[in-house]
Amino acid sequence: MTFTLNWAILGAGNISSQFVFDLLLNNERATGYHHIIESIGCSSKEKGEEFIKSNNIVLANNYLTSPTTQTYEEIYKNPDIDVVYIGTPHTFHKEQAINCLNNGKHVLVEKPITVNKKEAEEIFEAAKKNNKFCMEAVWTRFFxxxxxxxxxxxxxxxxxxxxxxxxxxxxxxxxxxxxxxxxVRDRKLAAGSLLDIGIYPITYSRILLDDKVGSKASKFEQKSFLTIDKDDLVDHLCSIIIKYENGRQALLTSSELVDGPKAYVRLEGTKGWVEMYSDNPARAKHFKIFDKSGKEIFEYKDDSGYNGFIYEANAVGNDIKAGKLENEIMPHDESLLVMGLMDQIREENGLKYDQD
Structure with a gap:
């Protein structure tokens, strides 16, 4: 049994290209999910046409559909679109997501879903009002x-x-x-390492130290430091310590000033530890498990060939097919929990944006 989703891609940047790559590879493999790219929404027709060309969106890998290039407003009004993937900078997410929802579109919004918790609440309120599926695209959770x-x-x-x-x-x-x-530096785009990349170490702490999500999450407390650049007034170095009520702790770091370690995640227990590796720490594709002596006892690699966005795209398909309005792995209140945590970290360290 197959299920077809007609997508619009809002934003023609690198992250949208990576998302589209997975949809097209899925279609070439003739899986039960038919992800059809109907439209590309961007600032100019020329940019949209170049996106279609450079990403090789052709009839053969898009179920005989040739995508159109449209303005954002045309995307909102297009009756042929089921769901919109929003891959623009997060300062634009609130307005774009709400416009999609108010025009009857489901939405998958790239992380961070917004600049702050207040804006995220507005998106989720619009989703509920319009009876449409909405999810923050925290792809790491779905690998x-x-x-x-x-x-x-x-x-x-x-x-x-x-x-x-x-x-x-x-x-x-x-x-x-x-x-x-x-x-990387523009305050008007809510730049800084915390919102852009620090959200991923936070996500790993939520995934690997707590088996509950959102409103059911285990209680925790945090302490943090941001180093804020004196010229651009955003953070490029972030350190967070999390302590859960059961005593487990996480040391979470992000930086745009130095390269990180090869083993970007290390999870430690009484009998051994886990290390995770990737060309991109957001892309959870490879881990090894070691016993106390340092002997490797297990290894897993995702050799699917996908970037990894297909897993969340298929999850969106499953939920829309089932008539759900949010996802159990990444529900609305988990997004609100993380956005609220990042609001708190920024407030404590004196980092504010216009949206605050």
């Missing part, structure tokens, strides 16, 4: 790797009692060489 790792650690107890997590997403992007108007 098969995550489910396999959780089974090994929490059902098979291969590393014993879990006590500590280290998680990092850092890369050296030579910040000082970039103008303050660049995507």
């Amino acid at each position: 098969p790797t995550i489910e396999i790792l959780k089974t090994k650690v929490y059902k098979e107890h291969v590393i014993g009692d879990v006590h500590r997590l280290f998680a990092d997403l850092s890369y050296q992007c030579d910040v000082k060489s970039l103008p303050v108007t660049s995507r």
